[in-house]
Amino acid sequence: MSSSTSPGLSAPLKIAAFRNLWMANIVSNVGTLMQSVGAAWLMTSLTSSTTLVGLVQTASTLPVFLVGFLAGVLADTVERKRLLFWSQLWMLVVALVLAVITWMGLITPWVLLGLTFALGFGAAISLPAWQATVQDMVPRESVPAAVSLNSIAFNVARAVGPAIGGVLVAATGAASAFFVNAVSFVAVIGAVTTWKPAARQKSRLSEDMFGALRAGFRYLIHSKRLQSPIIRASAFNFFASVVWPLGPLYARDVLHTTASGFGLLLAFFGTGSIVSALLVPRLRSVMQLERILAVGSMISASSLIGLAFAHEFWVAAVAIFFAGTAWVGVLVNFNVATQTAVPAWVRGRALSFYLLAFQGVLALGGLLWGYLAGHIGIAPCFQVAAGGLVVGLILTRYFPISLNEDVDLRPSMHWPEVHESIDLDVEDGPVLVLVEFQIAPERADAFRETMRGMREQRMRNGAHRWRLYQDIQDPQRFVELFRVDSWGEHLRQHERLTVTDLEVQTAALAFHEGPEKPRVHHYLNIEG
Structure with a gap:
């Protein structure tokens, strides 16, 4: 209501x-x-x-x-x-x-x-x-x-x-x-x-x-x-x-x-x-x-x-x-x-x-x-x-309907800017993003459930493949992998994230028990 x-x-x-x-x-x-x-x-x-x-x-x-x-x-x-x-x-x-x-x-x-x-x-x-x-x-x-x-x-x-x-x-x-x-x-x-409309905020990354x-x-x-x-x-x-x-x-x-x-x-x-x-x-x-x-x-x-x-x-x-x-x-x-x-x-x-x-x-x-x-x-x-x-x-x-009054779709801009060590063009790619989590065994099931919401979020905002892996030798180590078509598309993901997306990510990060924040790695496809 x-x-x-x-x-x-x-x-x-x-x-x-x-x-x-x-x-x-x-x-x-x-x-x-x-x-x-x-x-x-x-x-x-x-x-x-x-x-x-x-x-x-x-x-x-x-x-x-x-x-x-x-x-x-x-x-x-x-x-x-x-x-x-x-x-x-x-x-x-x-x-x-x-x-x-x-x-x-x-x-x-x-x-x-x-x-x-x-x-x-x-x-x-x-x-x-x-x-x-x-x-x-x-x-x-x-x-x-x-x-x-x-x-x-x-x-x-x-x-x-x-x-x-x-x-x-x-x-x-x-x-x-x-x-x-x-x-x-x-x-x-x-x-x-x-x-006289207000000037629209232009993205630094135009889409074809x-x-x-x-x-x-x-x-x-x-x-x-x-x-x-x-x-x-x-x-x-x-x-x-x-x-x-x-x-x-x-x-x-x-x-x-x-x-x-x-x-x-x-x-x-x-x-x-x-x-x-x-x-x-x-x-x-x-x-x-x-x-x-x-x-x-x-x-x-x-x-x-x-x-x-x-x-x-x-x-x-x-x-x-x-x-x-x-x-x-x-x-x-x-x-x-x-x-x-x-x-x-x-x-x-x-x-x-x-x-x-x-x-x-x-x-x-x-x-x-x-x-x-x-x-x-x-x-x-x-x-x-x-x-x-x-x-x-x-x-x-x-297919239930909601007016989404509790959903905040304002841009959150909460992802940190990526510092590139090699020269990249927005057309370069595909790009693989890897995020490492340390999860206590008794919380693993709840973490996996929360990450289902993360998957939909990643896919909505630009990823076209997403997987969650558990390390066989170190069961507390989980790795999230998602792939985007290009470096430019990944940068657009940074701009598309909303406040509600931030809430989902905050819930996932709450399971992480490492001394530091989860490590994030970016890999550029260079062959094949």
Whole structure:
């Protein structure tokens, strides 16, 4: 449960940079959601294929799957302000092209999908940087509130944008919605331009693209705290997101409504999301996180069952309101858990993994749910998705979630600087590091258990091999060995260590009984 002393929901809004970008984000999201309604409804008028209708969602989310890792590396290695500026400008131009082509009557299903994909590409490049800027602007204790506010911003837009978009599309056509979306990017470009971020602390050891990608994957593989929210969010999102690809078909074929009716349905979803985002910070103070997630999944499943059997518009509106409530109540917590699970040096890459999983299942779901609806119908798809949400609760046992409030991820910089006796280049290597311990026999088992945590720490921060050996002739002597790819990568390990890493190392050092500190040796591979 969260601390009762956590800052209130409004605390991040007192920071001018966050407040300006937050308001601009609302404007941009209104335009984006108007565009989404226009694209989805336009596709239903261009084709009768349920698969092509479902592919509208796939086209907008597939870019995250294709370039998500690259976007995460860029968020960690280039100036985030510049990255956000150019990605927003790209989306402005693409949205304007889409508006003009549609207005001229030249739009086809595949042109619509192609330009939707191009918009998704811009969003994919900017998303990790956008989310990583939260901790560039607000203190760590305000991150949950800032994430909730960003969710509110999106869902205020979700409540307003689809309704306006539906009316506009019904009255004047999809081209108008596309043009409004293009104009909306101007607000974000303006806010980004005026933002003056603090100078980022630059490492003396820059990473190349391949090395940064490899370091990010290595961190993911050896961090259960990061894996859990990603896996759980993917499972929830795959089933709960069924309303997105099937929503236009449900509105047209089951409720027999128009584009404005479809937009109104999405507005109810957005309103439910706002209510949830407002309540989540308070719920964390009175309810365990896992219980919030379980209740959210059950509400989402119940809402899908309601949609499966609803044939009246207002019954469906109530069901989709609670679907929106559950959606945000669950996903905001997964997002916060991801952001607080990693140190600053890998935050952009961690968020790209989360967004890849999040958007990847949206892309896959758009294809599969659209295909399945063409064979078994829309209502049975909602029922299958509801069952999947219930079954997915079993993941709670194997991938528990924590907001990591007791984890201090600030750099500790506690490793002493290595004095080199030979000239070394950062590319030299591999390097073998050896640490000698003297451990009393009666404490050996406890020491080995503690060193398991040390292994994960070493591997997360740069090692790719780790072993613990016991001297056969001197059973009290233990040797820890780990290998890194290069001398530069080992020096980066020095910079990546956190205060929590220091606590683990302090616990291991407490077992050492020699007259001096454990001896550390560095060996450079020179042949073979």
